[in-house]
Amino acid sequence: MLMLSPLLAALGGAAIIIGLRLTVLPLLDPSRWYWRALLLGLAAILSWRYVVWRFTETLVPLDWTADALVSWGFATLETGTVLSSSIAFMILSRVKERTAEADQHAGWWLPGEAPGVDIFITTYNEPLEILERTIVCVKALRFPKLRAFVLDDGRRDWLRQACERHSVGYIVRSDNAHAKAGNINHALVKRARDPDRPDFIAILDADFVPHFDFIDRTVALFHDQSVGLVQTPQHFFNPDPIQHNLGISAGYPDEQRHFFDNVEPARDAWGIAICCGTSSVMRVRAIQQIGLLPTQSVTEDFLLTLKLAENGWQTVYLNEPLTEGLAPEGLKEYIVQRGRWCLGLMQIARNCYNPFGSHRLGLMHRISVVDSVLYWLTTFPFPLASLIFPLLYWWLGITIMNASLVDITRYYVPYYVMVLVALNWLSKGLFIPIVNDTSQLIAAWPICRAAALGLLTRGPHRFSVTAKGGDRTRVVVQWSLMRPFLILFGLTLGGLIVPLNADFVFNTSSTAGDGVAIVLFWTVYNLLVLLVAIAACIERPRYNRPQRQVLxxxxxxxxxxxxxxxxxxxxxxxxxxxxxxxxxxxxxxxxxxxxxxxx
The missing domain is CATH 2.30.30 (SH3 type barrels.)
Structure with missing residues (x-):
């Protein structure tokens, strides 16, 4: 009993946080900036308290030894994640909702002088069954001056005929230079020469269906003449691959919900909302002023936001579900999409808008770029390191940290619980540790590779378009994705069984303090994450695509x-x-x- 008392005392901080979550936080309004700032500020303080403790009390003495390199390397990566989350906490401390503004300024134009709006449906290789759904719902929109065009980078005669059948415009070009951005720029230049040239253009990917009030609601925010672009959230008909393969789509939201429901409204409050491509509406005059959509990155949408900001135009966010699209249906497509986002961001930071460079971006947009770079550079390498470093302890006897179980409980547990409580309170329960770690782990290696490619090489870089459609009616085991997780699972399980029973293994009572107990808990958690990742690599059939998640x-x-x-x-x-x-x-x-x- 005496041995347990220090440990129980150390758990007091975490217990207080959990108690506040259950009793006080349900009574507070998450939209109030002062509650958000207080909660996230406490999370940041506990995070940096943990970092200070790590560097002052837990590291192996600095030297050119394996123990020192591993110990200091992992602590440095942890510090990077804390720095990244601290910037994210600052951004999340405020939130802005523009629904009332859209209500107030609906129909802001003079009677009979409604602005002209073009809807550009961008497509490359999507089948007719996907495109036709979008075309039909675009035609159902009601706005005084509205035209729809399919921008076909696949140059398909059957699509031209379908557009004629549905009485929508069809625009094609002779090449695919600069991919989607080049496709939109070509259509913009062409439409600028027409007598009925538009004042605004709405961008829809081929698989995104607009709701009936999509144009009315977004154009309302252009009453402010400094607004160059309005972004709306992306909602999905179907569960993403991790939701679907794990069978959790009824109780767990898609991976992008946190960004669109929480991060974008917070970014908008700071004036740094970003364009996400589809489901956005642009002021043509603003796009023409900056020389059309920029093409120096494979994520032209984020780069467009920065280019507009540098020239005095705002990007704003209307947090209303005004479109629905098709999430990547396969795990490989899911990973390819995120790898492309990472590569594009690194291209922007390296070649276009270095956050410490001599361009005209304001402070908050520079912080926005730093936040995005740190997100990709820390969030995805960290789960890989968290899997590999315990193996170094079990199999090679390399010490990761010198710490007692009581100190871990005193410094790490309150930090971890506070971050989890804060994010779950703000996001209404979107964060489940094992599932979040799994989604990051599955894409970790491709994203690490994309980050290195984008930061270390100038390019140009090839990328793949996210495939939509195809036969999804069979069970498919993604062995190439699953194999590394199977190997890591075997090594991790062996780490629990073999080293503790073998004569050749290091003395576990040596310099690592309560190292065995700490790494044992860490290892068991890793086994759970790896089991979930392995299960996610088994693609379950999808019938009557897309399946709606909400009645x-x-x-x-x-x-x-x-x-x-x-x-x-x-x-x-x-x-x-x-x-x-x-x-x-x-x-x-x-x-x-x-x-x-x-x-």
Whole structure:
């Protein structure tokens, strides 16, 4: 009992934090900046308290030894993650919502002088079943001066014919220079020569469907003549691969929800909201002033935000679900997409807008670039290091830290619990440790490679477009992705079994303090993460793509009779609804959905 008392005392800080989470935080309003700043400030203080303790009391003496290199290397990586999270905490301390502003300034133009809006649907290799859904819902939009164009970088005759059939514009170019940005620039130049040239352009990827009020709501924010771009969140019909493969889509949101629901509103409050490509609307005059969309990065959207800011234009964020699209359906496509985002950001920081360079970006936009670089450089290498470093302890006897279990409980546990509590409170429960770690681990190595490529080489760099569509009706085991996790799982499990029972292994009672107990807990956690990562590499079938995750009210009208019900899922083969009864086989009618009307 006497031995447990110091440990129980050390747990007091974490217990207080958990108690506050259960009793006090539910009573506070997360939209109030002072509560956000207080909570995130405490998380930052405990984070840096932990870092100071790590460097002053836990490291192996600095020397050219394996122990010193590993010990100092891991502590340095931890410090990078704390620095990254501290900047993120500062940004998250404020939030801005523009719904009331959009309400107030709806129809800000003079009667009969509505601005002209073009919708550009960008496509490269998507099939008709995906494109046609987008085209149909774009045609259902109602705005006084609205034209829709399909920008086909695949130069497909069948798509030209489909556009003629649906009476929408079709624009094609002779090459694919600068990919999506080049495709949009070509269409902008072409439309600028037409008599009905637009004042604004809305960008939709081929798989994104607009809600009926997408244009009305976004154009309302252009009442401010300094606004060059309005970004809206990206919501998805279907679960992302990790949600789907683990069978958690009903209880766990897609990986991008934290960014669109929490990070972008916070960035908007600081004036550093970023363009995310699709689901955005741009002022043509602003784009023409900066020389069209920049093409120096494979993530032209973030670069566009910085270019606009440098020339005095704002990017603002309207946090309303105004479009829905198709998340990457396969694990490889999911990883490719994130690798491209990382590569593009590194290109921006290296070649275009070095945050410490001599350009005209303001302080907050420079901090924005630093925040993004640190995110990619720390968030994804860290889970790899967390898997590998315990193996060095088990198999080679390399000491990672000299610390007692009591001190770990006193310094690390409150820091970890406070960060988790703060982020879960702000995001309404989006952070689940093992699932978050799994999503980072699965993409970790490709992202580390992309980060190194983007930072260390000037380019140009090749990239792959995220594939959509294809046969998803079979179980597919992604062996190439799973194999490293299987190897690490075997080594980690062996680390628990072999070293503690072998004569050749180091003396575990030596210089590592309570090292065995600490690394034992760490190792067990790693085994859980690896098991989940292995399970995520088994791609489950997807039927009637895309599957809707949220039921929506519908009205089915047949022969004058109106039947109310719910939309269960919606795909290219048709819709599945629940509720209406007494219908005859072969009866025809109208199915009305809140988002748009389909016949």
């Amino acid at each position: 929506e009210p519908i009205t089915l009208t047949i022969g004058g009779d109106r039947h109310r019900g719910w939309l269960v899922n919606l795909g290219p083969e048709g819709a599945r609804i629940s509720g209406p009864f007494g219908l005859s086989v072969g009866a025809t009618g109208n199915l009305t959905i809140v988002r748009c009307q389909m016949i």
